[in-house]
Amino acid sequence: MSITTIRRACIIDDDRLYVSLIKMLINKNKLAQELLIFENGKQAFDYFESALESGNIDVLPQVVLLDLNMPIMDGWEFLEALEPYADKLKACCLKLNVVSSTINPEEMTKARNHDIVNDFITKPISKDAMISAFKA
């Protein structure tokens, strides 16, 4: 599988060990030049909102790996908060992937059918799944 390096990737997840592992995988396989990391939906949304409101879309990531189960603002609430910006986000080719260890079929379908969501990936995320998530 050929590997593309994107400019900026974003991880929204509260599991620190998982985040450090993904970080290693991304760096090792040169999947992204830059990495944004947020511990919960609220931190990520604040970043996205200020970028979108100020028209500074250059700072937005190209690929997002979003966890569902997080404190303060969970993945669903984050998606809901982003809803008003759905068109803008699609226009700048953002690929948002939900990555979760949920095995609840309802949640999986809900994620796959979500307007902004590109794909649902089950944890543990394999190296191959990572690479394909980063492919244009």
Add this chain to the structure above:
Amino acid sequence: MQNNNEINLQDALEDETYFLNEIATMTQTGGYGCNLNTGAITLNFGSRHLLEIPHDYTVDIENVSRFFSNKKIYKKLIGDSLKGLSSILDLEMYKFDGERLWVRFNCHPYMQDDEVVGLRGVFTSVDRYIKNTQEVENAALVIKAQNERLVHFAHILSHNLRSHASNLQLTLQTFDDVKEPGEIEVFNSYLNDISFSLNQTLHHLNEVVTINTQLKIKENIDIEAIFNNVLLEFDEDIKAINATIKYDFAELLSIEYVPSFLESVFRNLISNAIKYRDVERPLEIVVKTKSKNKRKLLVIKDNGIGIDLKRHAGKLFHMYRTFHTNDDARGVGLFLVKSKVEALGGDISVKSELGKGSTFSIRFE
């Protein structure tokens, strides 16, 4: 003589009054009649018996409404009858002493020259059936809530175990070609973290599972003694942050409860109050017991950061994923408290205002 006996027997066997009385007794039924010209109300023996009305008490159109718990229904019944309409419905009555009684009640207008001049009908007790239905409905609600918690619990269980399994798999994958001693050290530390978290998860899960399986032996316990014991565990924290803790158990000094459950309630709520204190002001926790009518309450109030209940009310007592490497057991504590309180037939509720503090109320059974 022979003939007379035969006639008496036949009369007795066909006696309508006897049948009516037996039906009234067996079905707990009473009859009434109301003369609209005079306002007089006649109650038969069955009615007086059912509503436990003394023989010397006169019921008339002025005072009869006292026997109906819902005045609107009473007025509609009278109104409909005056229009010449018959009614039959289930309604709640008051006995003479105020005790409630569900009856099936009918009312027919009595006409003379196209005018309603009287009302009459019967009512029969359906109290037993209504109460049984209510009990079944309540039991169904409890079962439904328990079932929802079990489903939720199964999801969390699989979610948490999968998180650790997935981190383990990811770690092995990421470090598959590691040879550098420095990297091996990192690799080992990750394995250590995962093993620690997995153990912690199993410990929490074990605690949840045993709530409903272990024998729950209630003892008469001194609430203040339990409280002070738990408080000792937080001694250092309390001194370090200069917190004030006030308590007053005068209204309810002791209770029949599982000692370890009450300890757990205190431990979790105090630990939360410390964890979510407002750094702007010194923490103050007020703990009280209350005893109102048959209700026994424990109230724990703090002046911490508070909880945004509009956003979190639904999942506040839910267990969500917190058992990972962050070592932050938020969510688990409240889930455990709720499960323990409910396992003993009580419940827990919370009131809170952001920036002001939170008040947790535990109702013991």
